[in-house]
Amino acid sequence: xxxQQLPPLSLYxxxxxxxxxxxxxxxxxxxKKGELPEGEYVEAxxxxxxxxxxxxxxxRLHTVFIxxxxxSLFTPEAIDRLLVAVRTRIPxxxxxxxxxxxxxxxxxxxxxxxxxxxxxxxxxxGVQSFSDASLAAIGRVHDSREARAALASALTIFxxxxxxxxxxxxxxxxxAALADVREAIAIGVPHVSAYHLTLEPDTHFxxxxxxxxxxxxxxxxxxxxxxxxxxxxYEHYETSAFAxxxxxxxxxxxxxxxxxxxxxxxxxxxxxxxxxxxVRESRIRKPASYLRAALAGxxxxxxxxxxxxxxxxxxxxxxxxxxxxxxIALFAERTGLxxxxxRRELExxxxxxxxxxxxxxxxxxxxxxxxxxxxxxxxxxxxNRQPPPRAIRMVPRDTSRSS
Ligand code: SF4
Numbered sequence: 001x002x003x004q005q006l007p008p009l010s011l012y013x014x015x016x017x018x019x020x021x022x023x024x025x026x027x028x029x030x031x032k033k034g035e036l037p038e039g040e041y042v043e044a045x046x047x048x049x050x051x052x053x054x055x056x057x058x059x060r061l062h063t064v065f066i067x068x069x070x071x072s073l074f075t076p077e078a079i080d081r082l083l084v085a086v087r088t089r090i091p092x093x094x095x096x097x098x099x100x101x102x103x104x105x106x107x108x109x110x111x112x113x114x115x116x117x118x119x120x121x122x123x124x125x126g127v128q129s130f131s132d133a134s135l136a137a138i139g140r141v142h143d144s145r146e147a148r149a150a151l152a153s154a155l156t157i158f159x160x161x162x163x164x165x166x167x168x169x170x171x172x173x174x175x176a177a178l179a180d181v182r183e184a185i186a187i188g189v190p191h192v193s194a195y196h197l198t199l200e201p202d203t204h205f206x207x208x209x210x211x212x213x214x215x216x217x218x219x220x221x222x223x224x225x226x227x228x229x230x231x232x233x234y235e236h237y238e239t240s241a242f243a244x245x246x247x248x249x250x251x252x253x254x255x256x257x258x259x260x261x262x263x264x265x266x267x268x269x270x271x272x273x274x275x276x277x278x279v280r281e282s283r284i285r286k287p288a289s290y291l292r293a294a295l296a297g298x299x300x301x302x303x304x305x306x307x308x309x310x311x312x313x314x315x316x317x318x319x320x321x322x323x324x325x326x327x328i329a330l331f332a333e334r335t336g337l338x339x340x341x342x343r344r345e346l347e348x349x350x351x352x353x354x355x356x357x358x359x360x361x362x363x364x365x366x367x368x369x370x371x372x373x374x375x376x377x378x379x380x381x382x383x384n385r386q387p388p389p390r391a392i393r394m395v396p397r398d399t400s401r402s403s
Pocket of ligand 1 (some may be wrong): 017018019020021022025026027029068069070105126
């Protein structure tokens with residue numbers, strides 16, 4: 001492979017604690033017990049970043065995303081220390097989007113102002129639902145009043161705001177799912193992420209499944225949500241993401257266009273391109289072990305070069321989530337491989353009505369969007385044509401999801 005130019009670079013920061021573990025959550029998040037080691041963790045993050053810098057010398061950050069877990073458990077002072085440390089170690093684009101996740105259960109207007117003063121430009125609020133019954137059914141610690149108050153406050157403080165919603169919740173009707181979406185629209189959030197609740201292995205809900213709407217009902221909800229948001233002027237630009245014009249999540253767009261990202265914090269993942277290779281890294285997952293290792297200068301759990309044969313699938317896994325697909329030239333730009341390496345797969349997917357293309361772009365059809373996994377499977381490397389890994393069998397997740 002031979003990359004003519006390196007892609008844009010982002011930074012993801014993981015904060016691995018929550019007030020309580022939600023029963024559906026398989027993220028690397030841990031229930032907070034006692035005081036958080038906030039100061040030590042920020043120190044560890046900075047040491048982790050310093051260890052990562054030699055791989056990205058000379059490059060600048062276009063976006064930063066502080067996710068979790070629940071980063072809003074950290075004080076504004078800690079977030080400020082972190083962002084100052086980032087800016088003094090790596091150039092940050094003056095127009096950089098700096099997103100932070102917040103949960104309504106940790107909401108205080110004063111804290112929100114502090115995060116904004118620290119440089120956060122976009123708050124992503126884990127609302128999930130405005131129905132107290134639904135929130136209780138999915139074990140959330142906040143109620144609908146806190147969710148409304150957090151969004152209303154965020155909208156007055158941050159240049160842009162995302163609300164995460166979930167649908168196909170236990171006992172939820174289409175009308176109830178739409179009521180959540182309508183409320184988010186009425187409150188005026190410019191970006192909505194709507195995720196289908198799924199039962200992931202190693203979660204409480206997987207062991208004790210609640211009664212969920214069946215697949216047909218969930219599919220109807222999805223269509224109704226998409227229509228409602230479209231009528232209200234939101235562009236459906238990625239599987240689960242909807243934005244008013246000009247309000248798309250730039251950090252996530254960098255993932256979906258197969259950009260690069262440094263990942264620091266417990267369990268964080270990174271993807272870094274070099275002219276002749278692409279490397280994926282992950283950090284140690286357990287917070288206590290991560291803290292020790294990062295402070296000692298090596299928090300890496302795994303680092304591996306992505307084999308060129310895996311790159312087409314990895315690229316498609318991201319880019320085909322975009323409703324508008326991708327410019328054909330981007331494939332070679334990001335993978336260093338000619339688009340002809342997937343000629344057969346593209347033809348077959350087109351023949352099955354899952355893809356459409358012209359001389360400029362490749363995009364999933366409506367059918368391809370609905371059956372995204374069927375479409376993606378076609379790009380798995382030869383000899384590996386089996387169901388895709390769990391990470392893509394579930395509804396795609398990303399860091400736009402506040403939790
Ligand atoms: S869903 Fe979010 S708030 Fe709940 S445990 Fe997971 S990361 Fe924490």
